[in-house]
Amino acid sequence: MITSSGLAQALIFGVANGCVYILLATGLNLIFGVMKLVNFAHGQLLMVGAFIAYEVTTMAGLNPYLSILVSMGSVALIGIGMEKFAFSKIRGTEKLNEIFISLGLIYVFENIARLFWVNEFSIRIPSPFVSLSVPLGEVAIGYDYIFAITIVIAILIGLVLLTKRTKIGLAMRATSQKGDAAKLMGINVNRIYLFTFAVGAALAGASGTLYGILYSFNPTVGALPTIKAFAIIILGGLGSIPGAIVGGLLYGIAESMTAYMSSGFGIAGTWQDAIAFILLIAVLIIRPTGLFGEKGE
């Protein structure tokens, strides 16, 4: 049955879902924008972030929303390791090598997670607010959804301040525009790359924690979000934070609406994953450079 309250509920789920995608896509966009690097293992950082937050929450009894900080910090360190020991080694070779090394990293991360996984099934970060919700007319919004949306907004504001108001942000933007010229201006480009990768990975860690609070996850959960984050970046336009926000919300809402509709109309559940790509292909056929993109790579 399709009802107005059901639709409103699906809309809220969609916005929260979109928020997780926005964080992931922004991190990926940052790395792509500054380093022109395609990190297909970004979703695995989301999974690792969720897992670290789960361990911190269950072992140390920390509030899951405080564990975001731990998760961001540790995933940033992992990101630095990835850049230093893998991606920096193949800089300047074939573009397809980047996808290839990401595939290797996917194997590494997923199987490390499987080795230390507490049980063989999906787990979820326990939240103390799971049963609490704010009634709003016919629908109820869970506290967790409100927190997630607030945290995403706060992180995005912080990111904009970092890139627009600080010296290192200026250096990042300079490197993004022209790496060689930035080098001539005395910017240590390699250090900027490391920093960018760390920030991007930290965003993935944060989105992973939120993902783990809102949904259950397992070691292989990262693959599809990566691809969807890429689709969001392309839809919104490369290097555009507003584009990522619009794209992420659009995808999140489209997905949860499809999931809701499919229960009402007897449509296969797999369309929930396909809808993002149908949107993407439709947009690219009309506008080959994306919604907000000025030019391609």
Next chain:
Amino acid sequence: MENATKLSSFLRSRKFQYAVIAVFLVAALPLVVKSEYIIGQVFTLMLVFAIYASSWNLLAYSGQGSLGHAAFLGIGGFASALLVVKTGMPPVAGLIVGSLVSAGIGALIGLACVRLKAWFLAMVTFGFSVIVISIMTQFDSVFGGVIGFPTTPVAPQVIPFYYATLGIAVVSILTILFVMKSKLGLAFKAIRENELEAKMTGINAGKYRLLAFVISTFFAGLAGGLYAESSLFIQNSIFEPYYSFLPLIMSVVGGLSTIEGPIIGSVIIVSINSFLPLTDKYLQPLSPLFPGVSNVGPPLRLFGLGIFLILVVIFLPKGVTSLLRKGYNYLRTDTTKTKKVEPPRKNMIASENI
């Protein structure tokens, strides 16, 4: 005329002789290896994936890195299997028609892709493979892929099918080689290196990119039909992203944009997939280290595989082929050293004396 002389000089070249020897060695394998499992599930799969990876490599040769080739592998597989099962078509005709169906759909996707730049194209092709899974699940009453169904092979398993696959693989890879070496391949290469410059020299980039798509998806469909027949069964799992990434892994391990790279890559990756699980029992003693896990073998060996892939691309960015080529060139220069390398040295010394 020009093509004919090229062809005859190619047939007389050293490389061609090596290739013929290699084909004969592969054909003689069943005389040495008696295990039906190894011939049917390892050697045959190597040949099938050699076609599949070569088809992907041809598309990459034109500068279009597809991340959704599993869609065409699956479409070819399902089309040929369904035609044979439902209309009673002979399996050989089913294979050909299945490949044509794959090429037809490939042409449609290619039309959407010709205007797109690298990553955009990768996403559209990946997205297409996800959409195909949804269509297959939605109309399962027609396709029957959720549970799967048995297929009829072109030749009886195991040995006759192995030779049939070998014949098809040789013809397919030779065709791909001729495309790569012809004017068509030159145009593909020009577009890959710099599309704008290629356009300025009068190459209709859109037309050639579409052509690359059609040829590539034809052979991907053919490989799909053979893959379905080699395992005597087809299921929707053939569309999984794993099968889209497989030809990329094989081509990069072997050597991108070379004809032998995908073949070597296919041999290496299929061997790893078939024989690495045998190491599981040696990894069991490590299980006390990881208390939460019941079977410690698969994650440990796949972790090792990931490290291996990373090391390959760091130390051999041009693939295993580059190593073989280095060795081959070393051997060649070694035997002709006295003729080729010495004279210039003498000249240099002489000129220094003056």
